[in-house]
Amino acid sequence: MINWANFVSQLFNGLVLGALLALIASGLTIIYGTLGVLNLAHGAMFMLGGYAGWLAYTYTNSFVVAVIAGSLFVMLVGVIMERGIIRYFYSRPHEDQLLVTFGLGMVFVETVRFFFGSLSKTVPPPPGLVGITPLGFMFYPTYRLALLGIVLVALLALYLVLYRTRIGMVVRAGIEDSAMVGALGIDVYKVFMLVFGIGALAAGFAGIVNAPVVSIAPDVGEAILVQTFTVIVIGGVGSFPGAVLGGVIAGEIISLTSMFNPGYSHVMLFVAMTLVLVLRPYGLLGTAGRE
């Protein structure tokens, strides 16, 4: 028998997870769309955001500082990674790009493990957002509720940057045809660096704001990477609206399946991805013709 209170609560959990996945996937999808590189270190960058934020928190006891530090640190890592390594792989085969980003992800994970150990760390929610909030029909953790709002604001900000600014216009054009953007006099390599920075920022931000919900550990990014990857396949590679839709779908599938049997949550996620690939190979909101 389904316990309805439990069901609604899981529905909410799915929405929170979905919004979070949408944000991380947006970063991954704009990077892949523009640069053509699937960043397999994206999950590790989510993890780095959590650790950088946690470190900042232990020194300052300020959640806001932790969020800013975690996000900016990962953005910086992203820019250095793109300038220092990834750009030498743009004209290399996809296998090489996958290997180098996968390898970088391992380096990030093991570096963190070396310095901070394998035990998980926790960042408490900011004061005022602790405890639970009555929603009338159920009680729900206050910070999770706030997290939904925080992530939605971040997604809105990303949307505004992509769709209402000139930089966003260049990025959207680059996702479609970066070579043509170059032929219009715009230095695409600067655009690539910027996009990698924004994508990394999204992962890092998600990593630290999620830290009060799920404690951080060096390998916390692995499951996130797998989930994020299915999100962009479901939503359509290179599509920001697709990442949002795919995120919510994936979040709900994971959350609702966990209610019955957590072991099957990824299985169901892959079933959904397979169905999308069979019925709409370009993803729900993707466009045909991408590589």
Add this chain to the structure above:
Amino acid sequence: MSSPLLEVDHINSYYGDSHILFDVSLEVNKNEVVALLGRNGAGKTTTLNTLIGFVRPRSGRVVFDGTLTHNLQPHAIAQLGLQLVPEGRRIFGNLSVEENLVLAGLTAKNRWPLERAWEIFPRLRERRRSPGTDLSGGEQQMLAIARALVRQPKVLLLDEPFEGLAPIIVRDLLATCRALAEGGQTILIVEQNTTAAMTLADRAYILNNGHIVDALSAQSLRAHPELLHTHLGV
């Protein structure tokens, strides 16, 4: 005699290991319209892609307006004033008509106000808010040309601008191109539609299997149309 605006000097270009262009040399002078004719697969598009920097030639040189450009990135070449209207148009479907033009003008030293583009292509003004994907083939081609023109290029490279368009649209675009040429716009055009191209061009080069096999003036082509038959089999 001043030096040509665009000088291509014995370039050899490859796609991977395939040798596509063999010692191709050509010149385009200021205010001139030059056609590059040849069969499918002759290397016409590769020539334009080499000029704009999409393909880097293994040997030879390209001099554009006094600058060696064959080792430059596409954006640097575009900033010097060489602008490609690519085969297949390649307009940005997720951007509106207006955004396509604004994007093109971002790095141009002297860009047209949008009004100027709307004057030439009134149809685009009507569709300024439409995403590129919603445009018809003719409208896409107008946008592709307008997108190049807003940058006020010194040389306009047109790659098969009439391909796949209805005759009436070809006629209109041809009239627009002729007006541009009469206004002094330098153009290098690649076209399968030889008749259309030769109503525009002052001169033509014939490309065959990656080799320039002939260079002809428009007058001699009109006087001896059989020359084209010999080279192109059309």
